[in-house]
Every structure is written in structure tokens, then in C-alpha cells.
Amino acid sequence: MPTSSAASAHRPALSVPPHRRVVAVIVLIPALVALALWAFAWPAARTAPRDLPLGVAGPAAATAPVEQRLEGREGAFDLHRYADESAAREAVEDREVYGAVVVTEQGPKLLTASAASPVVAQTLQQAVADPASAAGARVTTADVVPAAAGDPRGAAMNASVLPLALAGIGAGTAVTLLGLRGARAATALVVSAALVGVVAAALAQSWLEAVPGNWWAVAGTFGLAALAMGAAVAGLAALIGRAGLGLGTLLIMLLGNPFSGAASAPEMLPEPAGAIGQWLPPGAGVSLLRSVSFFDGAAGTGPALTLTWWAALGLGAVLLAGAPKRRTGNAEPAPGRNPAAAG
Numbered sequence: 001m002p003t004s005s006a007a008s009a010h011r012p013a014l015s016v017p018p019h020r021r022v023v024a025v026i027v028l029i030p031a032l033v034a035l036a037l038w039a040f041a042w043p044a045a046r047t048a049p050r051d052l053p054l055g056v057a058g059p060a061a062a063t064a065p066v067e068q069r070l071e072g073r074e075g076a077f078d079l080h081r082y083a084d085e086s087a088a089r090e091a092v093e094d095r096e097v098y099g100a101v102v103v104t105e106q107g108p109k110l111l112t113a114s115a116a117s118p119v120v121a122q123t124l125q126q127a128v129a130d131p132a133s134a135a136g137a138r139v140t141t142a143d144v145v146p147a148a149a150g151d152p153r154g155a156a157m158n159a160s161v162l163p164l165a166l167a168g169i170g171a172g173t174a175v176t177l178l179g180l181r182g183a184r185a186a187t188a189l190v191v192s193a194a195l196v197g198v199v200a201a202a203l204a205q206s207w208l209e210a211v212p213g214n215w216w217a218v219a220g221t222f223g224l225a226a227l228a229m230g231a232a233v234a235g236l237a238a239l240i241g242r243a244g245l246g247l248g249t250l251l252i253m254l255l256g257n258p259f260s261g262a263a264s265a266p267e268m269l270p271e272p273a274g275a276i277g278q279w280l281p282p283g284a285g286v287s288l289l290r291s292v293s294f295f296d297g298a299a300g301t302g303p304a305l306t307l308t309w310w311a312a313l314g315l316g317a318v319l320l321a322g323a324p325k326r327r328t329g330n331a332e333p334a335p336g337r338n339p340a341a342a343g
Contacts, residue, residue, distance in 0.1 A: 168229020182322025197223025
């Protein structure tokens with residue numbers, strides 16, 4: 001006859017009645033679908049320039065009509081004025097603006113940077129060329145910082161966000177479910193992220209030739225992004241239990257991924273999606289990768305600090321959660337030794 005303890009071992013772990021579990025599934029799945037559709041479809045359906053940094057260069061009298069037309073698209077562009085084409089080019093290369101309209105005697109000239117965003121470059125061409133054509137002027141375009149020849153539309157850059165997010169979520173989840181704690185968990189996260197960075201750089205740069213720049217800088221960027229996401233998931237789980245896995249996945253996959261601006265630019269997303277995305281690891285990772293790969297690190301300090309803070313806080317939470325267990329384990333008497341006899 002089975003004992004009461006043996007019988008209790010076969011009881012369901014959940015104490016929630018079955019009918020409530022059914023209701024929870026019926027309600028939860030549509031809610032998750034609605035959340036996913038909102039997070040992914042809303043930014044895609046509302047893609048348009050919003051305070052997009054754009055330069056205007058040339059004599060004040062000549063640039064006034066251009067500025068007036070651009071300012072007529074209320075809220076679309078944040079205009080920056082430069083003295084000449086040289087200053088405008090430098091601003092594009094430093095990622096101060098996505099492009100610039102230079103007014104010359106031969107007509108308007110548009111400077112773009114498809115490396116920063118092919119979608120933005122195309123949007124600027126349409127915005128500047130349409131009114132100029134109506135006025136009888138022809139606009140010439142110069143791509144100051146072109147996208148990689150192997151990936152002119154930036155598809156690989158956009159596609160890299162999801163694998164990195166999966167790698168980070170997978171690493172944080174594996175560390176938690178395998179019961180790794182403290183220094184072991186932190187070491188596993190760091191080494192895993194480093195290997196992810198090497199593999200991602202080998203595929204994206206060495207094979208696809210879609211991400212130029214210094215190979216080790218690219219690998220380090222991939223690795224730092226993966227570490228920030230993995231540490232965030234593991235850190236949340238260390239602080240609040242396994243519910244942290246769900247919260248970390250929500251932040252990275254359902255918010256960070258669609259709000260990253262990888263397919264266009266943060267300024268092309270509806271507010272406040274673009275700003276939120278840059279504070280999350282996927283968006284910061286894409287911005288840093290663009291800066292490192294195409295712009296010699298220009299405007300990369302902010303995204304690098306964002307990723308570093310996520311990684312540091314996540315690893316700190318993992319180490320902090322493991323510290324009491326180590327102290328408790330060190331305080332336990334050795335097997336077979338009688339604590340009373342020690343006195």
C-alpha cells in the first residue's frame with residue numbers, strides 16, 4: 001500500500017482547478033497574440049520620418065525655399081544648418097544627421113548615408129526630389145557613406161536582431177534552468193556571448209560581407225549585445241524567480257526586437273517606440289553595430305553604454321543572488337563530523 005508521501009509525489013504540482021487553467025489558456029493566448037501584433041505591426045504600419053535629423057547647407061538666401069518646403073512637413077524633419085557641403089558631409093559621416101540638402105548654383109544636391117539606413121536614404125530622396133522636380137530643378141544624389149556592397153538594402157543588419165535576441169534569451173534561460181549560480185553563471189554568460197560574437201562576425205562579415213569594419217570590433221559588438229540580453233534575462237530570473245524569464249523575453253523579443261529600428265531607423269518609428277527601443281539591448285546593439293561598421297565608431301558611445309549597463313546590472317544580479325548560497329554552503333559542517341563534538 002503506497003504511503004501518503006509517495007501518493008503526494010504523484011499529485012499535480014498545480015493547485016489551480018482544471019477549469020481555471022482552461023480559462024487561463026483561452027485568455028492568455030489571444031492576449032499574447034494581440035501584444036505581438038501590436039508590437040510588430042504597429043511600428044511597421046506607422047513608419048514615417050519624425051524629427052529626422054537632416055542638414056541644409058548653402059547661402060541663407062538660397063536655402064530658405066528648401067527649408068520652407070521641408071518645414072512644411074510638420075514634425076518630419078529636424079533641420080540642422082551648415083555653411084557648405086564640406087561641413088554637411090562631415091556631419092553625415094559623424095552621424096549628426098542622416099543626410100543633407102546642399103543648395104548649389106547647379107541646383108540642389110542631396111547627401112545621403114545608406115549605411116545608416118537604406119530606408120531613410122530612400123525617404124530623403126523622395127522628400128527632396130518631389131518638390132524640386134515640380135519647381136523644374138533636378139536633384140543629384142551622393143551616397144556619402146554607402147551600405148555594404150554585399151548587403152545594399154541592409155537586410156542582413158535587420159535579420160541579425162532576431163538571432164541575437166534568441167541567443168541572449170537562450171543563454172539566460174539555460175543558465176537559470178540548469179541551476180547555475182554566482183560566478184559559474186556569470187562565466188557561462190560571458191563565454192557564451194563571446195562565442196556568439198565570433199560566430200556572428202564570421203557569418204555576417206567573413207561570409208556574407210554584409211558588415212564591414214574592423215573584424216574584432218564587429219565581433220565585440222555582437223558579443224556585447226548578446227551578453228546584455230543574456231545577462232538581462234538571467235538577472236531578472238535571479239531577482240524574481242522564473243517569472244523573470246518571461247519578463248526578460250517580453251522586454252527583448254516583444255519590445256526590443258520590433259522597437260529596435262533595425263529595418264529603418266528609430267526616428268522612423270511612432271513615438272515613443274523609437275526612444276524605448278534605443279534603451280533596450282536590441283536597438284542599442286543595432287545602433288552600435290552601424291557606428292562601428294560604417295562610421296568609425298561615431299555616435300557609438302551612447303549605445304555602448306546602454307549595452308554595458310544592461311550587461312553589468314544583469315551580471316551583478318546573478319552574482320548577488322548566488323552569494324548567499326555560497327556563504328551558506330561554506331558554513332555547513334563537513335560530512336560525518338558532529339558539530340557538537342567540535343565544541
